Amino acid sequence: MMPTKRRSILAATASAALARPSRAQSSSARTLRLVPQADLANLDPIWTPAAVTNNHGYTVFDTLYALDERLQVRPQMADGHQVSDDGVTWTIKLRSGLIFHDGEPVRGRDCVASLLRWSKRDGFGQMLARVVDGWEAPDDLTIRIRLKSPFPRLLEALGKRSIFTPFIMPERLAQTEPTRQITEMIGSGPYRFVRDEWSSGNRVVYARHEAYVPRDEPASLLAGGKHAHFDRIEWRIVPDASTATAALLRGEVDWLEQTMPDLNPMMTRNSNVRVEALDQYGTLSFLRFNSLTPPFNNPALRRAVLGAIDQDAYMQAVTGGNIRWQRCASMFPCGVPFSNEVGAPFLRSPPDLAKARDAIAAAGYAGERVVIMSPSDFASIAPLGDITADALAKAGMNIDLQTMDWGTLVQRRASRAPVEAGVWNIFHSWAPATSMMTPAFNDYVRGLGAGGYFGWYENARIEALIGDWLTASTDQQQQAIYDAVQAEAWAAPPTIMLGQYFPTTAYRGDLTGRITTSSPLPWNIRRA
Template identity: 70%
Template structure:
């Protein structure tokens, strides 16, 4: 977006805030009205890693363990655990009184079935499952995991946040094929899903679950006491950013999950609203190749395209100069331990497009169509696709930019078909930096192939290195693994990081207690 069009947009948005008629009556004190960053088109957070579905998951489900604000794993549904002297048996005891939304008690067999289903979708889970001899339940409150060999980071796996969070659901639902969606939403979290009120493209609603028993301690990031202050939560799907902030300014909604940077100056002038950074770690924008089909099954072509990447162009497209951001020439989030910028030799600003064009020719690219999927209703992702389409066209790729809504993109990226049969070549997204801070969590560099993240990159050497990191006991050994993984991935990258930025969220001034994380978590927040 040019500076002139940005000024026009902001002026128009400011006028909108003053002139737009009300959408509905103001929210009452018992209801929290949220505008999520995308439409809730898919419900099963084990079937899709979409951020909006993961937020939906945290609203209605709970986990055995979870990260606290220091990024330490703490018991959540679990009361605690014991590990045998030989490190081969982990015994986890559930907290008493846990209930599902249908009134049934949470039993150990529900947890076992949920962990098994999760482990078939998640990269960390797949690594763990290879070491598991048996997932067992000795009684209704005791989960027992028997290992073939020690797995010291077991709690890091079953307490991870994403891509696939190991949410606990009833056994009858957890027995669903992990490649098929669960559509009946029965959790044990602080809110229950109101299926009859769900309307794709319009709204979703949740009611406080009176049977939920929070932990005694204060809330701490994804762990601790999840206290639900509101009787009801409503998600209003408003794709147009100016309409969303106008609704916020008028008190028709309470919270806009992610604000468009151009509108932040407008919001800052409204004393009934406050804007703050989502969290301290930020988001990583990325480009993902489909390495399974032509043309990006050609690693030389993927490497050649590094020369066309201009992180400044990407970051300006999504921040508009109104958000903090940084270039990051690493395959891990910059500013975190062990993340060296080993890609600095490949990512240069401004890029040399002539040199990149020659590298594309030398790679053996034969003019195959490159389908870039772009979401029309996701302002922090759609512009990335525009930048890529322009740059890759300039270096000689036969680009086909296809615009669709985010829900359609999320479903289509599961296709492994060639582009001639409805497949895809590239999509863009972002991930919270904490979700990719180490080799086992970073699904975008993992080499699991058909069982891994969309794009299905396969690299046995990287998987060996991930295993080495799991058993590394010194910082020197950990650093060696981080650097070796980067060396491998920069040679034929399955993913290209496009920059690290720090988006903002906006809330009505009478709300307090927001958990400082990249998802709009429904607990702890309350009216004052």
Template identity: 40%
Template sequence: MRFVNRSRLPGTGNTRAVPRAAGRILVAGVAMLAATMAHAEEKTLTAVMHSGLRMLDPIVSTAHITRDHGYMVYDVLAAVDGDGAVQPQMAQWDISDDRLVYTFTLRDGLKFHDGAPVTAADVVASLKRWGARDGAAAFLMAATQSIEANGDTTILWTLKEPFPLLLEVLSKPSSVPAFIMPARVAATPADTAITDYVGSGPFVFVGDEFQPGVKIVYERFDDYKPRAEPASGLAGGKVVKVDRVEWVTMPDNQTAISALMGGEVDLIENVQIDLLDIIKSSPDVTVETRDPLGYQVFARMNFKHPPFNDVRIRQAAMAALGQEQVMATMIGNPDYYRLCGAIFGCGTPLGSEAGSESLKAGGDTGRARQMLKDAGYDNTPVVIMQATDLGIIGTVPVVIASALREAGFKVDLQGMDWQTLVSRRASMKPPAEGGWNIFTSFVSGIEANTPLINPILPSTGDSGWFGWPNDPELEAMRAAYLTAPDLDAQKAVAHQIQAHVLDQVIFIPLGNYPFVQARSNTLNDMLPTAVPVFWNLTLAD
């Protein structure tokens, strides 16, 4: 356990001032002593997350670090437990016999961080804003007749037609969870980031100590009332057993490892694979993989601007790429990666690898070059954004740039930090005016394993995901998935989507890998969730 003096100025190492009189020295000394004594018993957990945090709106941004922030500050109506079942979180529900009316009733004791009670009006406003942003929620909202408050604690959700997956969409754990905010905050337009960060979750965001991209601080919300059930997955009682959580940014993994082994930090969310031997040598550290489904690396092209507004040129680019080159460069150790062309995940119920043969075979430069020539490529520069502060992920754009150059593309590889990339990928401007042509990222298995919730699939033009493909055929397939009567029918639709996505190059799957976590042995009882959460865990003295 480390001791924290909250009177420390953000970004400084001490609280000292140089007084002009001895009396002022005495007063300052007494104040510092009082502050130190007041907080001497606080338990502070310090974590190095996979990325710095700049964007604080978990509805506007699909970045995982922003989602993780959302789970600290906000709560949800329903959540998925450790067995994948949907469970009540903020609310219970009843469903009418005709499956058209869902009645949600808020549980007692829900409060926002400013002391105001959580009401049905807050829920309605939050759901409507979420529904305007999320790809899966868009289908749900299209089937919705109304969402209305009936008093302070009851929400009536009325459908035009049955939507069997309503609770699955409402409880989906990632990209984008249906976080509940105060109505005044949820009134913010869905395409505008919020500036008021009051939630009702187990932690309070400490705005005065926020250093964008460097440090973010949370304190336990003492008025949070956990559910009575044991924590399971993202459901159950969110019992916070530490006073304070600090996320700090350390772009250099070796620095982070030294800090963990030296007891300065408690957790590294994502350890660089080629440095594992260093950290495994410490008897005070545990190395583990949290999520068996892992993460899929992918490349996304911009469909709005040349050259990738032409499907033939997208196909030529995909022909040039191979998963082995990407994974070998990114991970190195084959024990920690898997070549997998299934957009819904290899080994999952809906997984298929149709159309990924060239990717798994290693790419074909000669074929890609001929395809590029046949498509009439005019040497338009390809701007590839590279996140230089995201560890191993930063190597992927370098491999892509090299492969595309060999195939005959003119490439402009531009380095930036991840949060700048996350902001820039939202720009629809031409690449020469601050836009882009390709970026790479990763998607977790829990958010990519069905056509409904996979965040990269929505292909509705400007209202879709970054890159903005406009593909009515793909959207019709996704809609067909919703009405498929059984798992076999769902598989048939999912396999059609797999083939279509790779034929049209909606995105390019580049291999799978795990997040390998390292934690101090003083940190225990972390829930085995794909989303890192900071309730339930304990921090020993």
């Protein structure tokens, strides 16, 4: 939990710490001022799975298909599609009038190049790519995907909303290998990135894309008409939650993407501020092992660490008892179809640290240094590292807790060098529940090895089960696959789920139309 004393210094610190805009900008009803969850240190949403970069992606880019509020896939940039009788040829037609921010039209070849780059990075995309015989653009408004065999969940892949979203960018940018970060941000979404005003650690600016033509239908989550009602969006980077809260109360910013729970009571007492849950599905905090590097390349050791995990401690630290949370001993979000708590035998009981110490020793741990990376500027993640460090130290491990800013952590976790070279063994993060609901979407349980999520967990059995899920046609088949994936993962976990909670967002009372989701979507919202 964050220190109580900060409440007494809110007013004193706000004016000094918040970078104020000009008088003209602060009084403009046409500018939306948002405090994001973290600094936007990296721009390419195909290069990094950082949630803040993915949110940036939704502001700048658009997608061929998107999920609506019923979690159904609907055409977005696509006008529609046809599938051959044998299921192996998909022909997708683009909407006419799609324009990139540099003035060039969106063409079929841009989409093909973008999907090809995405499919090398995303787990679901990799599964699709294995059965693709050809990505083609017969003309400027057509995309053709020729398959070696039917892929029934193709639209789910193209319409996924989790990390590594298949955003469409110009061909010249999409031809960049996904291991290299793109820094020129040219999309076709409702806002364009104003690079000249980007100041890392301070401010990110977007301007309305005047040539954007929304779909002629109501907005529905990530689908439908994306109407941009503001001329300008400014992300103000304010790492200190108390300063950000004071700025919202004073009207210096319009929206806090995520609030610190212990400050919610202060905001709910202000009639000019609304505090509400981000969405109905919640968020899962997690611990991620580096499964490639000693000592956690030892599956028995990862399993032994489960005995030291206390979900109650993590959730109390993150929520402060002021927002709803629940234990969740599942590799999938609790409360969604097919998600049984297969991990309950490991996580439901209060931890026995003496027993955990014995299990860790029996697994062959020999005192190796364990580097835990923890972000100092990400309030909903920082406490997790402290709790893990304390628990594992008490369980007999040689812990090196290293604190850094989130941008540095995001870059360091991509390195596979040994600990001696200054890399890592454990980091913590969280993910929206909607990004983890199916086996193919859930990057934290996938066993893709070098081609997968940081930590590079490899498990051919899990990948085979997910292949079976792609063609499962009954609920009984899907349930059996979900349970089998979990059983395999809990046996030597690549990721330990630390609990499910329901974060809150806060915004000025004159804003209406916020789309209820875990991302601060810039469309539909307007000033009354």
